[in-house]
Amino acid sequence: MPPGTEALYRAALGPAGALAYLPFFTRFEASGRSGVVWSTRAAVGHLAWLVYWRLWDAVLALASLAVAGAGALGWLWTHADAVPTGVRVGLTVTVAVLWCALPGLWGVAWLHAGLRQRAKLAVEEADTFKEALERLERSENAWRLRGLGAAGAVALAVALLAGVVWQLWRVPVAAGESASAPPRPTQSPVASPAAVPSPVAAQPAPSRPEPEPDLEPVIEHPVASPAAAPGPAAPEAPGIRPRPRGFGVNVGMFAVAGNAERVKARLAEAGLPVLDDPVESARGTLTRIRVGPFEQREQAEAAAKTVRTLGLEARVYAP
Known part of the structure; x- marks a missing residue:
């Protein structure tokens, strides 16, 4: 230079x-x-x-x-x-x-x-x-x-x-982000013998609204203490978790309601049966989107393939 x-x-x-x-x-x-x-x-x-x-x-x-x-x-x-x-x-x-x-x-x-x-x-x-x-x-x-x-x-x-x-x-x-696996239900806490209702009293009353037709409640009954005397009917015990009756496909969990609605609409347009239910988390209420239920795993696999063609993630789960 x-x-x-x-x-x-x-x-x-x-x-x-x-x-x-x-x-x-x-x-x-x-x-x-x-x-x-x-x-x-x-x-x-x-x-x-x-x-x-x-x-x-x-x-x-x-x-x-x-x-x-x-x-x-x-x-x-x-x-x-x-x-x-x-x-x-x-x-x-x-x-x-x-x-x-x-x-x-x-x-x-x-x-x-x-x-x-x-x-x-x-x-x-x-x-x-x-x-x-x-x-x-x-x-x-x-x-x-x-x-x-x-x-x-x-x-x-x-x-x-x-x-x-x-x-x-x-x-x-x-x-x-899609859920990697269906959430596992948590076990209900063990109640003290004096507060445990009898199995008969824990059954839901006939007047209570029935769950959604595609889900059935799983009720965990605690064991009653022999010393506990039968008393009046108590409120329903915690531990009720919805569980699909057959095979299904997990699509994802969404924090924004608008995103969940768009995914549901796309799945419905593809002719797939859509399930959605709220899930509480540390970030607030999430919306879980699933497809099903199906009686056979082959039907769930075919539905998962259709979901993937829409650009969404799909994971088949067993009953």
């Missing part, structure tokens, strides 16, 4: 920047063009790094790409129910990696082009070469503290926006 050109770059970069980036600039000047080199600082700092070096065109371009990518991923997670969860996760990771890789690979080239333009303007506006160097040094020193503050603000804003986006997507992501 000619001594004059190197002096201009040193003045624009400052001591720390010259130590980190001047070797790359030497290669670019020797080859006559900027090239692709990896910079961890540019990849990790991203928009904050670009703001610090005042590369405003690159800041605007990457910010626009970030908004477009976030919007596309938001639509993918909230509306594209037919796309499997694994595919959506893979696309999200790919977009995040590419977003960080762009400044990591091209950031130094953008910095070289930007500083070259600044050095050219300084030389054109100054009367002497020494004055051009002083202009570049003053500009770099005046912006250093403000650039650090602006870079910190941008990094904080990006972190806050990422947190907001994650909170907005967390429920749709959980809604798209």
Whole structure:
């Protein structure tokens, strides 16, 4: 690199920047063009790094790409129910990696082009070469503290926006996950002998509403103590869990009611019998979607195949 050109770059970069980036600039000047080199600082700092070096065109371009990518991923997670969860996760990771890789690979080239333009303007506006160097040094020193503050603000804003986006997507992501196996009913707690009703008293009264036609209740009766005297009928004991009578297909559990309704409508349009029931969880009430029941496993397997053709997950369970 000619001594004059190197002096201009040193003045624009400052001591720390010259130590980190001047070797790359030497290669670019020797080859006559900027090239692709990896910079961890540019990849990790991203928009904050670009703001610090005042590369405003690159800041605007990457910010626009970030908004477009976030919007596309938001639509993918909230509306594209037919796309499997694994595919959506893979696309999200790919977009995040590419977003960080762009400044990591091209950031130094953008910095070289930007500083070259600044050095050219300084030389054109100054009367002497020494004055051009002083202009570049003053500009770099005046912006250093403000650039650090602006870079910190941008990094904080990006972190806050990422947190907001994650909170907005967390429920749709959980809604798209299918249950790996049908939930196992929990056993009812053991009651004290004085509070245990007799088996006859624990039977549901005839006036109680019957369960859904496709489910039958499984009632767990505790053993009555011999010393306990028969008393009046007590409320129904806990432990009633709906259990399908035959084979069926687990489709998934959904936290968003709208997603569950869309899946039910698609299954019904395909001519499949749909079961849905609420399930309490730490995240709140979920909606479990199943297909069935069927008397034979072959019928459940055929239904599962139809469910998979709709782009949904399907798992056959036995009675």
